[in-house]
Amino acid sequence: GDSLRARAADVGRPFDIGTALAENPLLTDARYRALAGSQFSMLTPENAFKPQFLHPRRGVYDFRDADLLVRFARANGMKVHAHTLVWHEALPAWMREDDDPGEVRRTMLRHIAAVAGHFRGQVAEWDVVNEPMSDDEESYTDGDRGLRSEQSPWFGAMGEQYIDEAFRAAHRADPTARLYLNEYGVEEEGERWDALYDLVARLRERGVPIDGVGFQNHEYAPGDRVDPETFRGHVRDLAELGVGSRVSEMDVPIGEDEEHGRRTQADEMAGKLRVCLEEPTCTSFSTWGFTDRYGSTADTRVYPPRPADSLPWDVDLRPKPAYERLLAAF
Ligand code: XIL
Structure with a gap:
């Protein structure tokens, strides 16, 4: 059937569409597992590869x-984008x-x-x-x-x-x-x-x-817009140094206004994917998770805090406009 992954396989050069994944829902939630394995060609371990979990005591892995x-x-025939060896958090x-x-x-x-x-x-x-x-x-x-x-x-x-x-x-x-x-x-x-x-x-x-720079692309829908052309410029600057680029962790919490927020979320994600597809040195586009069901962050900028509406699938694993726009960006 149609999927982000099927579209990515058709772009005429190696290009991966990815997501961060957590091990618990992979074990317990069959629908999460099925979507993860069918929609994405690359996964980033959300936490499991961080030193805190892999190396809990000196020399004990x-x-x-x-x-x-x-x-x-x-x-599932997916690549692993491993994350991360050296970070000041999760130590x-x-x-x-x-x-x-x-x-x-x-x-x-x-x-x-x-x-x-x-x-x-x-x-x-x-x-x-x-x-x-x-x-x-x-x-x-x-x-x-x-x-x-x-x-x-x-x-x-x-x-x-x-x-x-x-x-x-x-x-x-x-x-x-x-x-x-x-x-x-x-x-x-x-x-x-x-x-x-x-x-x-x-x-x-x-x-x-x-080999490359990952641009995390954490955004916030009510905040200032980030012009995808600026990102394109950065990708080109790095290309001149012989260095590639990727969109590594995109998410766009919508804030208070659902209508505006979801539209902005879809625009921002699709705009970044489009630029990445157009720049030959940009090799993958990943969101930080794919469903709000297991979103890593409550949105504490709204009151009362609630699970952030920040990813292409909602808490019931229904696709949002962002998903449709990502598909259409290919
Ligand atoms: C986050 C995870 O999503 C959370 O579950 C965890 O509690 C903290 O780390 N930038 C990164 C990621 O590079 O590793 C972070 O992941 C989100 C921000």
Whole structure:
């Protein structure tokens, strides 16, 4: 039958349509499982590949939930976009306890070797470094070049070099996986994007094996619109550096006004997919989950907070206008 995945298979070049998936509903909800396996050609593990879950104690790994997702992908002919090796969130407490810089570095390298080694040949792509850019405006003008510093044990121990080392280690552990840096809030113009671009240029200059940048694309329907042409410009700027792009985690909570919100949600998603399809170096489009039924976030910006209406399928697994518009964007 018709599906996002069937349309993606028809675009005339490798192109994946993806979603983040969680293991619990895959086990318990047959309709969720059926939609996930039939609509998408790529999955991102929503949480199961994060260090907190995979590496709960030093040197002790638990791959059970992660392997379940990999088996689901294989059974359904889907690629795995693995997420994520180095991120300042979802860290087990013990990983923050090293204080010797050499120890911080060894812990990072061991984690990458063990985890990317475990999945070697089974995942197509890795988010090697997630969200390295700072939320602190001063870091864009002081010596940190916009990199997250206080919350990052690795920046503290190695400075910017932690990013080089992480990519090189991931490449050694799984030489055929495509390696990404994934970031939010870089779809628009501004110092955050400028700093990310400069970082990627330096990485390329130093021969770091980075294949692409993931643009998370978390939006909010009542907020300012994000012009997809700006995103196109960024994709082209990266292409000139020899670096690909993807839409990695799109979701658009609708806010209070359902009519306006759902229309905006559909427009934004379809607009981004369209640009991604038109740019040869943009290789996949993923939403962060596909149904509000298991949406990761309550929308706390509306009162009372309620499950965010942010994804193409609603809480009853009925397709919304966003789904129809994504189909039509192909
Ligand atoms: C989120 C998950 O969706 C939640 O279930 C979890 O509690 C926290 O992390 N950017 C990312 C993702 O790169 O890993 C985050 O996922 C959402 C924001």
